[in-house]
Amino acid sequence: MATPLETWVDQAAKLTKPDRVVYCDGSEAEYQRMIAEMLRQGDSFTLNEKTFPNCHLHRSSPNDVARTEHLTFICSPEKDEAGPTNNWMDPNAAKHKVGALLDGAMRGRTMYVVPYVMGPVSSPISKVGVEVTDSPYVVASMRIMSRMGKVAMDRLGASNEFVPGLHSLGDLDPTRRYIVHFPQEKLIWSVGSGYGGNALLGKKCFALRIASVMAREQGWMAEHMLILGLESPGGKVTYMGAAFPSACGKTNLAMMVSALENQGYRVWTVGDDIAWMKISEDGYLHAINPEAGFFGVAPGTGMKTNQNVMGALHKNTLFTNVAMTPEREPWWEGIGSDAPAGLTNWKGEAWDPSKGTAAHPNARYTVPARQSPSISPKWEAPEGVPISAFIFGGRRARVAPLVYESFDWQHGAFVGASMASETTAAATGDLGITRRDPMAMLPFCGYNMADYFGHWLEMGKKIPKPPKIFHVNWFRRGADGKFLWPGYGENVRVLKWILERVEGRGAAQETPIGYVPAKNGLTLDGMKIANEALSELLRVNPEDWDAEMEESRQFLAKFGARLPRKIGEEHEKLARRFQRVVTA
Numbered sequence: 001m002a003t004p005l006e007t008w009v010d011q012a013a014k015l016t017k018p019d020r021v022v023y024c025d026g027s028e029a030e031y032q033r034m035i036a037e038m039l040r041q042g043d044s045f046t047l048n049e050k051t052f053p054n055c056h057l058h059r060s061s062p063n064d065v066a067r068t069e070h071l072t073f074i075c076s077p078e079k080d081e082a083g084p085t086n087n088w089m090d091p092n093a094a095k096h097k098v099g100a101l102l103d104g105a106m107r108g109r110t111m112y113v114v115p116y117v118m119g120p121v122s123s124p125i126s127k128v129g130v131e132v133t134d135s136p137y138v139v140a141s142m143r144i145m146s147r148m149g150k151v152a153m154d155r156l157g158a159s160n161e162f163v164p165g166l167h168s169l170g171d172l173d174p175t176r177r178y179i180v181h182f183p184q185e186k187l188i189w190s191v192g193s194g195y196g197g198n199a200l201l202g203k204k205c206f207a208l209r210i211a212s213v214m215a216r217e218q219g220w221m222a223e224h225m226l227i228l229g230l231e232s233p234g235g236k237v238t239y240m241g242a243a244f245p246s247a248c249g250k251t252n253l254a255m256m257v258s259a260l261e262n263q264g265y266r267v268w269t270v271g272d273d274i275a276w277m278k279i280s281e282d283g284y285l286h287a288i289n290p291e292a293g294f295f296g297v298a299p300g301t302g303m304k305t306n307q308n309v310m311g312a313l314h315k316n317t318l319f320t321n322v323a324m325t326p327e328r329e330p331w332w333e334g335i336g337s338d339a340p341a342g343l344t345n346w347k348g349e350a351w352d353p354s355k356g357t358a359a360h361p362n363a364r365y366t367v368p369a370r371q372s373p374s375i376s377p378k379w380e381a382p383e384g385v386p387i388s389a390f391i392f393g394g395r396r397a398r399v400a401p402l403v404y405e406s407f408d409w410q411h412g413a414f415v416g417a418s419m420a421s422e423t424t425a426a427a428t429g430d431l432g433i434t435r436r437d438p439m440a441m442l443p444f445c446g447y448n449m450a451d452y453f454g455h456w457l458e459m460g461k462k463i464p465k466p467p468k469i470f471h472v473n474w475f476r477r478g479a480d481g482k483f484l485w486p487g488y489g490e491n492v493r494v495l496k497w498i499l500e501r502v503e504g505r506g507a508a509q510e511t512p513i514g515y516v517p518a519k520n521g522l523t524l525d526g527m528k529i530a531n532e533a534l535s536e537l538l539r540v541n542p543e544d545w546d547a548e549m550e551e552s553r554q555f556l557a558k559f560g561a562r563l564p565r566k567i568g569e570e571h572e573k574l575a576r577r578f579q580r581v582v583t584a
């Protein structure tokens with residue numbers, strides 16, 4: 001008798017009509033077959049075999065270089081279940097419209113069946129997904145990003161507990177590109193894109209959009225968070241989850257080489273993008289990284305900004321849309337060396353600097369997590385790691401101080417719900433515009449965000465030892481427009497203060513927005529920072545916050561009566577605290 005998996009694969013094949021169906025086993029030999037197929041298709045290249053063994057460059061279609069949020073839909077039965085921040089399509093209409101594009105889409109192609117586990121294979125928090133795809137690049141990427149093939153088949157057996165995802169490149173025409181999610185059925189369909197989050201369905205589509213729905217139904221959390229462990233002198237490791245919008249430095253923070261290493265503070269990487277968290281018997285929220293690799297933004301990554309990942313990228317890495325040197329090595333802006341002569345740009349043309357960057361601003365590396373020197377010995381622990389702090393953050397030229405601590409969980413949930421950031425190249429759209437991005441989940445929440453805030457509030461009541469909630473901003477600028485804080489390895493100083501606050505220490509001063517480090521609260525020895533810069537970094541300016549509160553009020557008003565009362569209450573409390581300061 002056919003298993004539920006085989007039945008679903010048959011249905012997918014009936015719709016898309018591939019020439020053949022291949023079940024993937026996840027072996028190295030199979031990976032090499034995928035690479036050979038990519039080379040044959042002409043959009044991929046082998047990099048220098050001496051300096052970058054088993055590394056390849058893939059060039060995506062120039063109109064397919066980032067997640068396309070305007071083409072991403074949540075197809076819940078009612079529009080209100082998707083909420084005002086998601087695109088919505090009626091599930092039947094979506095099946096009809098996208099089904100027509102998938103009909104026969106794999107004719108002449110191979111359908112690869114990719115079973116995968118999100119999370120360590122033996123973890124009770126992990127889940128199985130199955131992606132069928134006609135892209136060998138997707139198969140190769142999924143092998144790096146998840147535990148794929150036989151291990152997943154073994155875990156699944158004859159069970160029907162898997163999230164199915166149907167992906168086809170279609171004709172790569174952006175007018176026929178749709179990424180649709182059916183939260184009730186826990187099903188994903190994606191057509192017309194071969195790029196990252198649009199096409200590697202385990203990542204944003206399953207591990208965030210569908211998983212966020214499951215998490216609410218089942219009482220756990222699926223968040224757009226890195227997971228790091230901060231080791232302190234004596235060897236104790238304290239784990240933290242941090243949510244920043246795409247391309248705001250989550251990977252760099254998770255893999256940071258600490259500026260306080262000589263004082264015994266070191267950062268261990270558990271994950272760089274997604275956290276699945278469940279309440280454990282010890283009363284802590286325990287987190288696993290559902291992914292097995294890093295799909296990081298290459299431009300801006302160099303020895304100064306992320307030494308650990310640079311060390312990891314020299315083997316078994318798939319690069320996408322980076323430039324290539326005449327020695328067939330990858331190159332991008334910010335790598336730390338000048339552009340060599342004879343560079344080929346991301347489109348495969350001889351690079352002309354007057355016509356744009358050599359690498360696409362959203363060029364990526366896809367690398368096995370285990371290759372990072374900073375990978376935590378606990379990164380595959382089936383029980384996950386206990387989380388002591390949550391950190392929210394974004395790019396804010398003004399307003400948000402370097403770091404502050406919320407008063408309690410409910411206030412922290414409000415801080416997350418009202419957070420904002422200036423936009424980056426990770427998604428198509430205008431750059432540098434401030435957009436509200438609650439918990440960095442705006443593009444990734446599979447249901448109405450008002451209900452998501454409600455879920456956060458509920459979880460706060462259930463977790464016996466809840467993480468303390470903080471907000472950071474590495475991107476504040478002075479009057480001259482320059483960044484006030486050096487960032488990168490120096491950010492450990494902020495993590496150290498967070499750790500001290502978790503442990504009930506750490507000098508702080510109370511402000512209307514929460515606790516900000518006292519002047520002597522941050523460990524700044526060995527670092528040059530002017531007194532005025534520090535004051536400005538920690539300043540809570542009532543005028544800026546007036547405008548901020550008005551913007552967040554307008555944003556939260558979008559949710560109407562569905563917004564949890566307690567979130568609205570926190571907004572009022574914040575305004576009252578400012579009034580007290582101004583009139584005092």
Ligand code: OXD
Nearest residue numbers: 197246247273295426
């Ligand atoms: C990512 C993103 O790729 O958030 O992680 O865009």
Ligand code: MN
Nearest residue numbers: 224245246273
């Ligand atoms: Mn992300």
